[in-house]
Amino acid sequence: MATDLSFIEYIVEQSGLDDRITFKRMFGEYGIYIDGKVVAFACDNSLFVKSANATAELTASLPRRPPYPGAKPYPVADELLDDSDRLQALLLATANAMPEPKPKKPRKGRE
Template identity: 60%
Template structure:
């Protein structure tokens, strides 16, 4: 299932990172970039944050799953869409 652009727009609006957070369409899904560096993927209308120590420390309870077939597991950050400040910190 392809991700809807409205979902990506919602992520950008919620994170409040302005022009620092951008996206590119990628095989029906989207890669999100912070300061031109990939930090997340929007796949199947879910937000997958690139794994890092910071993400594990800030949001250890996030479920894990692959954003696309054959990918390693990424933290699924859908629950953070209701927590603007934490979402912004995890993305940064």
């Protein structure tokens, strides 16, 4: 089952991060970005947050499961969707723990 756009819009609204949070469709599901860094995936209308040592305490009580077959288990933050403060804290901590995105290489042969 693919994720509904309304679910993504709810995550964006609940995060309270305004223009800092974006999303991109990926393989029928969505990647969630903060300041250009991938911090989570929305799959089957669930929010899977990327794991990081820096967020271990924030995700300790969250259930874990793979977002798609063959993937490693990720913390599932669905229970935080109605708690804007905790959701925002987790997403920001995850963004701070992720490396800066690699600069995109310019396309060759097109002007």
